[in-house]
Amino acid sequence: MKAQNADRRDGQRLMSDWATYRLADFLMFSPRVYFRLIERYNQDLWPLQLVFVAGALVVLFAIAARARRARAAALAILAAAWVFCAWQFLWLRYATINWAMSYVAAPFLLQALLLLLAIRLTDRVPMPAGRLRRSGGLGLMAFGALFYPFLPLLSGRAPGTAETFAMMPDPTVAATLGALLAQTRQKLWLLVPIPVLWCGFSGLTLLALKxxxxxxxxxVIVATFVALAAARR
Amino acid sequence: MAITRRAVVQGLGFGLSLPLVPRVAAGQSADLLTRPIPKSGEPMPVVGLGTWITFNVGDDPVLKDECAAVIAAFFEGGGRMIDSSPMYGSSQPTIGYGLRKLGYPERLFSAEKVWISDPDEGAAQLEASRAYWGVAKFDLMQVHNLVSWEDHLPALFDRKAAGQLRYVGITTSEGRRHREIERVMANEPIDFVQITYNILDREVEDRILPLARDKGIAVIVNRPFRQGALIRRFEDAPLPDWAAETGARSWAQFLLKFIISHPAVTCAIPATTRADHVRENLDTARGVLPDEKMRRRMVDYAEAL
Structure with missing residues (x-):
């Protein structure tokens, strides 16, 4: 009862305080700390990144191939990538500078579970999705698998901060959304929210980090909704 | 040429020429300006050390050592108060790391916070914080951002009565919930209040700082540089010709001098990742402080930029 009263009271105060916060107020670490964390993570696990990029390409070709078993295997690989991200990046590393990440790891594991459950859909859902949606999905997958590792070069960051599929959430999310768009026609509403929310969180974090x-x-969010909207027409 | 923080600290010998500067012996703080904690009379150097963002470095060994160097420079320069919170990520274990390396300086004044909605979890959080720091007990425990203060304060007063704490306080930042802060200051026997105050954010001058003086409550000032934004905003502009009369030789010192010259302020807690900046900040607590007329001049100059 005491705890409930405190929660209610603090909830009301939080609402009144909310408008006074800026994006930067939620940032609890410096750019140097965050990008050094990624660099050290990459160093710790090198050369696993090469294996993971190869894995992302396997997923890409499996989705493009349209064969039922290949698509099931692709979803299983994506699920494994989400588990790896949650465990190695969010839980073991990112949570050391952002306590909220210890809570975010759970939705990542839930997403992995949902992807495994979605394997059953490959038995029933007819392929392909709409042509535009399908090509958009494959493009998003390529973006996650092949473009993301080179993003630091465009952003002026050290190459050591490269983000690769399964190692880091952003390319994993891009590849996952791409795969879902390219191969699934229904029940996306259950599989899309967690990846999209992560992209929003990640984008805002990077904006705060300038x-x-x-x-x-x-x-990635914009591309996802454009592809979804295009498919409805 | 504009006077930058970097140029000044190097000019003072705090930068690359550090090996040429005689090290300040540990324990030497007699020349630092102090203010008494009103409830006890205990002298407190007017410049302390904050840890928000700067000490949240995870388990990065290079950055942990940099923070340890900041703590070492802080104590070598005569500093006492280090402030942190469970909200600050890995700042608490980083402080513990630095303190262990130094063998826990006797002059440490540990200022922590309880930051949890469920009042039943307050004791466990306090104990976890204590373990991270590696201290036997905290000098000051504050209720962070007034979270569940109605429940936490009685528990903290009990701990103080039992000798498990020396002082109790409350905090807010960036001007939030000042009316509520005032009510707590007026009605609860707190020893410290922590608020945001700087040359551009002066709302506390109207009611909170006078109330602190009336009630004998020590004042800790957070965000003295608005997380560095004030220095970045001003550093391309020249310091005024009369800056030397304030005792300031850089914008950081100019901004800090303004804060610590308010008679109600006990200690300002700038945060930094650099040992040379710690020395520069502590140097602000030496020499002259601006008087009221000069303080108004400083505000006018800053607001005109």
């Missing part, structure tokens, strides 16, 4: 690559996760 990183020139902040546009990338936000572009």
């Amino acid at each position: 990183d020139a690559g902040a546009w990338a996760p936000l572009a």
Whole structure:
């Protein structure tokens, strides 16, 4: 009861305080700390990144191939990538400078579970999705698998901060949304929210860090909704 | 040429020429300006050390050592108060790392916060914070941003009575919930209040700082540079010709001098990742302080830029 009263009271105060916060107020670490964290993570696991990029290409070709078993395997690989991100990046590393990440790891594991459950859809859902949506999805997958590792070069960051599929959330999310758009025609409403919310969070974090690559996760959201809207017409 | 913080600290010998500068012996703080904590009379150097963002470095060994160097420079320069919070990510274990390296200087004044809605979890959080710091007990425990203060304050007063804390306080930042802060200051026997105050954010001058003096409450000032934004805003402009009369030799010192010259302020807690900036900040607590007329002149100059 005491705790409930405190929660209610603080909730009301939080609402009144909300308008006074700016984006930068939510940032609890410096750009140097964040990007050094990614660099050290990359160093720790090198050369696993090469294996993961190869894995992303396998997913891309599996989705493009349209074969039912290939699509099921692609979803399984994506699920494994989400688990790896949650465990190695969010839980073991990012949470050391952002306590909120210990809570975000759970939705990542839930997304992995949803992707595994979606394998059953490959039995029933007819392929392909709309042509525009399908090509948009494949493009998003290529963006996550092949473009993302080179994003630091465009953003003026050290190459050591490269983000690769399964290692880091952003390229994993891009590849996942791309795969879902390209191969699934229905029940996306359950599979899309977590990736889209992450992209929003990541984009805002990078904006607060004043990183020139902040546009990338936000572009993934836009591309996803454009592809979805195109498919409805 | 504009006077930058970097140029000044290097000019003072705090930068690349550091090895040429005689090290300040540990324990030497007699020349730092102090203010008494009103409830006890205990002298407190007017410049402390904040840890928001700057000490949240995770388990990065290079950055942890940089923070340890900041703590070392802080104590070598005569500093006492280090302030942190469970909200600050890995700042608490980073402080513990630095303090362990230094062998826990006796002059440490540990200022922590309880930051949790569920009042039943307050004791566990306090104990976790204590373990991170590695201290036997905290000098000051504050209720962070007034979170569940109605429940936490009685528990903290009990701890103080039992000798498990020395002082109790409340905090806010960036001008939030000042009316509520005033009510707590007026009605609760707190020892410290922590608020935001700087040359452009002066709302606390109207009611909170006078109330603190009336009630004998020590005042800790956070965000003295608006997280560095004030220095970035001013550093391309020249310091006024009369800056030397304030005792300031850089914009950082100009801004800090303004804050610590308010008679109600006990300690300002700028945060930094650099040992040379710590020395520059502590140097503000030496020499002259601006009087009221000069303080008004400083405000006019800053607002005109």
